[in-house]
Amino acid sequence: MNSQTPPMASIPPASGDVGLPIAAVERETGLGKDTLRVWERRYGFPTPTRDSSGDRLYSVAQVQQLKLISRLLDSGLRPGKVVGLDHADLLALLTQHAPSPSAYLSTTKIDSAGVDPVIGELLHAIGAHDPRGLRHGLSHAQLRMGLAPFVTDLVAPLTTAVGDAWAQGRFEVFEEHLYTEVITSVLRQAIASLTPQPVPQGPKVLLTTMPQEQHSLGLLMVEALLALEGCTCVSLGTQTPLTDIAHAAVAHRADVVALSFSNVHKAAVVQACLRELRAQLPEDTALWVGGACATLYQWPLAGASAVQHLSGLQPLVAQWRHAH
Amino acid sequence: MNSQTPPMASIPPASGDVGLPIAAVERETGLGKDTLRVWERRYGFPTPTRDSSGDRLYSVAQVQQLKLISRLLDSGLRPGKVVGLDHADLLALLTQHAPSPSAYLSTTKIDSAGVDPVIGELLHAIGAHDPRGLRHGLSHAQLRMGLAPFVTDLVAPLTTAVGDAWAQGRFEVFEEHLYTEVITSVLRQAIASLTPQPVPQGPKVLLTTMPQEQHSLGLLMVEALLALEGCTCVSLGTQTPLTDIAHAAVAHRADVVALSFSNVHKAAVVQACLRELRAQLPEDTALWVGGACATLYQWPLAGASAVQHLSGLQPLVAQWRHAH
DNA sequence: AATCATATTTGTCATAGACAAACAATTTTA
DNA sequence: TAAAATTGTTTGTCTATGACAAATATGATT
Numbered sequence: 001m002n003s004q005t006p007p008m009a010s011i012p013p014a015s016g017d018v019g020l021p022i023a024a025v026e027r028e029t030g031l032g033k034d035t036l037r038v039w040e041r042r043y044g045f046p047t048p049t050r051d052s053s054g055d056r057l058y059s060v061a062q063v064q065q066l067k068l069i070s071r072l073l074d075s076g077l078r079p080g081k082v083v084g085l086d087h088a089d090l091l092a093l094l095t096q097h098a099p100s101p102s103a104y105l106s107t108t109k110i111d112s113a114g115v116d117p118v119i120g121e122l123l124h125a126i127g128a129h130d131p132r133g134l135r136h137g138l139s140h141a142q143l144r145m146g147l148a149p150f151v152t153d154l155v156a157p158l159t160t161a162v163g164d165a166w167a168q169g170r171f172e173v174f175e176e177h178l179y180t181e182v183i184t185s186v187l188r189q190a191i192a193s194l195t196p197q198p199v200p201q202g203p204k205v206l207l208t209t210m211p212q213e214q215h216s217l218g219l220l221m222v223e224a225l226l227a228l229e230g231c232t233c234v235s236l237g238t239q240t241p242l243t244d245i246a247h248a249a250v251a252h253r254a255d256v257v258a259l260s261f262s263n264v265h266k267a268a269v270v271q272a273c274l275r276e277l278r279a280q281l282p283e284d285t286a287l288w289v290g291g292a293c294a295t296l297y298q299w300p301l302a303g304a305s306a307v308q309h310l311s312g313l314q315p316l317v318a319q320w321r322h323a324h
Numbered sequence: 325m326n327s328q329t330p331p332m333a334s335i336p337p338a339s340g341d342v343g344l345p346i347a348a349v350e351r352e353t354g355l356g357k358d359t360l361r362v363w364e365r366r367y368g369f370p371t372p373t374r375d376s377s378g379d380r381l382y383s384v385a386q387v388q389q390l391k392l393i394s395r396l397l398d399s400g401l402r403p404g405k406v407v408g409l410d411h412a413d414l415l416a417l418l419t420q421h422a423p424s425p426s427a428y429l430s431t432t433k434i435d436s437a438g439v440d441p442v443i444g445e446l447l448h449a450i451g452a453h454d455p456r457g458l459r460h461g462l463s464h465a466q467l468r469m470g471l472a473p474f475v476t477d478l479v480a481p482l483t484t485a486v487g488d489a490w491a492q493g494r495f496e497v498f499e500e501h502l503y504t505e506v507i508t509s510v511l512r513q514a515i516a517s518l519t520p521q522p523v524p525q526g527p528k529v530l531l532t533t534m535p536q537e538q539h540s541l542g543l544l545m546v547e548a549l550l551a552l553e554g555c556t557c558v559s560l561g562t563q564t565p566l567t568d569i570a571h572a573a574v575a576h577r578a579d580v581v582a583l584s585f586s587n588v589h590k591a592a593v594v595q596a597c598l599r600e601l602r603a604q605l606p607e608d609t610a611l612w613v614g615g616a617c618a619t620l621y622q623w624p625l626a627g628a629s630a631v632q633h634l635s636g637l638q639p640l641v642a643q644w645r646h647a648h
Numbered sequence: 649a650a651t652c653a654t655a656t657t658t659g660t661c662a663t664a665g666a667c668a669a670a671c672a673a674t675t676t677t678a
Numbered sequence: 679t680a681a682a683a684t685t686g687t688t689t690g691t692c693t694a695t696g697a698c699a700a701a702t703a704t705g706a707t708t
Contacts, residue, residue: 248453365664
């Protein structure tokens with residue numbers, strides 16, 4: 001009951017010849033199937049052809065446009081304004097447009113003019129596909145600056161800069177991936193060299209992110225800084241379900257639960273989840289939140305400390321130590 | 325045009341009280357929205373309630389069942405046989421059923437009886453929420469066994485065992501997360517201690533996974549083994565879009581592109597994507613694929629080398645070296 | 649200039665039907 | 679008898695259109 005024809009007797013569905021089926025486009029662009037169909041209905045774009053059984057087939061060119069559109073939406077533009085523009089117009093918009101709202105990470109604002117020269121060099125290493133040089137530059141900077149300033153004043157703004165460059169199309173996806181990988185490696189090495197600390201001198205901190213929150217770099221930066229302050233860190237990585245965060249806090253007898261946010265979630269969801277989590281946590285467990293999520297600071301939750309900038313961690317630890 | 329009412333006047337949408345909306349269930353279970361709806365129509369399961377506007381709300385219990393069902397489907401069972409069974413029956417099926425198809429990772433079969441004692445100890449450390457002990461046990465084993473056997477004969481089977489234990493409800497999510505985090509740290513440290521290698525003695529390998537493929541541990545295991553063999557590894561982390569893999573291969577002048585798979589994708593999708601990728605890659609760039617994806621070995625693609633087990637990597641490298 | 653109330657935009661969900669690929673169980677052929 | 683071809687059933691995904699609520703923009707009012 002096996003060994004019939006291989007599962008690809010027919011034409012590969014995702015092949016570039018005629019076009020890509022809707023599922024492939026969803027993968028490539030990150031735009032949901034429903035969204036793609038409703039754009040077609042409302043804005044008359046994209047305009048896929050159909051295969052023999054009536055299913056949509058998107059041209060490679062239009063998929064490319066969709067990717068650009070998706071980036072523009074991340075920059076704050078609205079679909080009605082950009083869906084359907086041609087490739088040239090989209091590129092023009094991308095280059096002229098503001099470098100995304102992720103500026104929260106950086107102390108120093110990154111203008112096209114006044115970029116930190118070290119950051120400039122590192123950005124260049126990324127664009128030159130030189131992982132070794134990038135790594136070397138980072139290690140060098142870490143030794144020169146010391147870990148805390150390295151994280152706060154170099155890694156954080158650099159990450160912002162890379163994100164912006166990517167959003168503007170100046171970096172390809174794989175360049176951003178490589179950057180993430182190298183930074184991850186550097187930070188993890190720093191953390192590993194800190195952890196063997198016999199006598200805990202600070203709170204035991206449980207670190208993680210909410211479901212769907214995939215940004216692991218913020219988490220690593222926080223872990224490095226906290227470990228440096230003498231905290232005992234237990235990281236669960238990204239995307240821990242709400243209930244499990246609470247369970248883990250109890251199981252590990254954590255003094256603090258620290259959550260890192262980016263702006264993937266809607267404000268309402270964040271608020272609701274935090275309330276829920278606060279309710280599930282033991283009362284004497286502190287809750288620290290931070291990251292690129294405006295609602296954290298606009299409507300702070302009672303029973304949670306919002307840290308808008310990485311430099312705010314050290315005072316929080318000091319405060320905790322003082323209270324215990 | 326900001327600063328109206330705080331964004332949480334209404335009921336928390338993603339909270340565990342009444343139930344989860346369909347998008348959340350898709351995330352949690354990996355089953356598509358369409359599939360969930362059609363199962364309800366055909367098999368009468370699941371049976372979500374509806375919120376005020378008619379949208380489905382799935383109970384946490386049923387989501388749990390769906391997770392088990394999903395796991396059983398991966399084991400080769402068919403929906404008609406398992407969709408709708410209650411929790412107990414599902415668990416029974418899981419335990420009696422072959423220890424998941426991820427057995428490809430393990431050389432030694434993990435029966436409930438004959439578990440490697442070291443693995444047993446480590447599993448216990450995970451269940452006891454003892455990250456330090458787990459870490460220590462792993463480091464110890466690594467030093468004793470040497471890196472390659474450590475990865476092949478300990479980490480891989482242990483990962484399988486954790487996955488199975490989790491699928492059977494013997495581990496909580498956060499315990500599995502912690503395990504992943506610790507292993508990641510250990511493997512990355514090993515890799516970091518290998519990388520400073522001045523003269524490359526093997527191929528330059530570009531490592532990554534396909535979109536939606538989040539399993540990063542397999543990737544790290546491969547990276548460790550390849551680095552040990554003298555390869556120059558450039559890892560892009562997980563989830564690189566197809567086109568970007570090809571671009572990256574060219575940009576980095578990679579000799580080999582290595583992809584790690586789990587069984588999240590359907591066979592047809594995998595086949596199609598691999599063909600596409602093979603077509604986009606330069607002809608003299610080798611393509612190595614491996615992981616828990618049956619179709620890789622059942623219908624191997626011309627122009628790609630399928631590595632069913634981690635121990636198959638070393639011969640591949642040797643073969644490459646011989647050919648150059 | 650800030651706050652409110654209304655209007656528009658936009659993503660996601662619903663329903664129901666259809667179809668082709670995957671699978672199981674035949675029958676036919678070597 | 680075993681392999682190959684044929685049939686029937688199962689199953690995931692796609693289509694089409696409509697609807698609604700959250701997010702955003704616009705205008706009115708203090």
